[in-house]
Amino acid sequence: MSTLIAFFLKYLLAPIIVLTSLIIMKSIGKGKSALKMKKLIVFILVLALILALPSLLGLLKYEFVWGGLIISTTIYLLLGYCFNLFSKTELFKVIGFKKEKWLLLFSYFISVVLGAWIYYLVFTWLSKLNYGVWAMCNTLWFFIPVFYTFSKEKFVSIPTAFYKLWRGENDEKDQEYWDNIDTFRLMQVTIKVKRNINSNLYASFSVKMPEDITIGKWFNRFVEDQNIRFPNDVIELENDKEDYGWIFYTNKWLPFPLFIRMLDFNENVVKNNIKNKMIIYARRVIQNDKAAEAEAEAEAEAKTTATQEK
Numbered sequence: 001m002s003t004l005i006a007f008f009l010k011y012l013l014a015p016i017i018v019l020t021s022l023i024i025m026k027s028i029g030k031g032k033s034a035l036k037m038k039k040l041i042v043f044i045l046v047l048a049l050i051l052a053l054p055s056l057l058g059l060l061k062y063e064f065v066w067g068g069l070i071i072s073t074t075i076y077l078l079l080g081y082c083f084n085l086f087s088k089t090e091l092f093k094v095i096g097f098k099k100e101k102w103l104l105l106f107s108y109f110i111s112v113v114l115g116a117w118i119y120y121l122v123f124t125w126l127s128k129l130n131y132g133v134w135a136m137c138n139t140l141w142f143f144i145p146v147f148y149t150f151s152k153e154k155f156v157s158i159p160t161a162f163y164k165l166w167r168g169e170n171d172e173k174d175q176e177y178w179d180n181i182d183t184f185r186l187m188q189v190t191i192k193v194k195r196n197i198n199s200n201l202y203a204s205f206s207v208k209m210p211e212d213i214t215i216g217k218w219f220n221r222f223v224e225d226q227n228i229r230f231p232n233d234v235i236e237l238e239n240d241k242e243d244y245g246w247i248f249y250t251n252k253w254l255p256f257p258l259f260i261r262m263l264d265f266n267e268n269v270v271k272n273n274i275k276n277k278m279i280i281y282a283r284r285v286i287q288n289d290k291a292a293e294a295e296a297e298a299e300a301e302a303k304t305t306a307t308q309e310k
Contacts, residue, residue: 014117021110039095044111050079051115051139058126064135072138080145083108101150108146112139165245165285166216166265177213178221186210187269191222193282196236197244202281203235209269215248216265219282236284244284251279 022041054075057068064072086092087104097104116136124132187209192202205226209218227234237244252261263272263280274280 014113018110018114021106021113036094036096040107043095044107044114047083047108047111048114048118051076051112051142052118052122054138055119055122055136056126058123058129058132058135061127061129064127064129069135069138072135073141076138076141077144080142083142084145084149101153105146105150108143112142115139164265165247166219167243167245177217181210183208185212187274187276189274189277190279191219191282192279193235194284195233197239197284197286209274211269214266214268215263215272215280216246219246219248219265239286242286244286247283247285249281249283250274 022044054072057064057072060068087097097107116139119139120132120136123129123135129135188206189209190204190206192204194201195203205222207222223235223237246265248263248265249260250263252259260281263274
């Protein structure tokens, strides 16, 4: 029984996986009139044979563990890079992938499985060593440049997010609130803001924040107070053409720009989950495209309406 299992794993498993994958791809390709199945099969077979060529390094036998392994890895990285370039040629486009990147990756998967299987057979036959299974895993390096390009294209295609902008405003009710504020219910936070649009560094302020007022109105008071204290080094709120808009955010998990959490300036400390001694960033935004801002506000309003209806 063990002999049959070993025979199945060595000689039958990979062809079965390839045939099954081709059947699945053919069924998917029926709805894709541009996909040429015959050319696709030729492409998969040729790529599999190319991926199997480094198996000839099995002639190095025990020396493969050092030099052959490094050479094999380098070859597969270069092959991945070359096929990224090939995918932009007219010869490749006649296969009919067009923008079906998932079909392309599926084709690469079939080729790698078939190529790895051929690699195993040739490497084992040439080297007479028992680590052919591990050696054939080198074919996976082919995916590194491919996945890098694929991920980069997906990342670039992500549309830029539009955020509602806070614009400074004066309200008599706000002044009444600040005149009667409960100083025993203040939270200490650090706010970082650039004093003007040409500043390279953020100015840091350790300030008090009440829990029951919105971030936007609190920011108005903060800027007003700072500009009165330091009239020669004010925090600019406008330019010659328009008032600046503002967004507010804080660190999420780690203090890196990638990990941020946007704060809603229309909500208070509790709703924004602001903790004591938290760092808040205020960033000015010049948005020339008024339509984009209106679209963002309309989208936010639609979400609010949908939530209320639920």
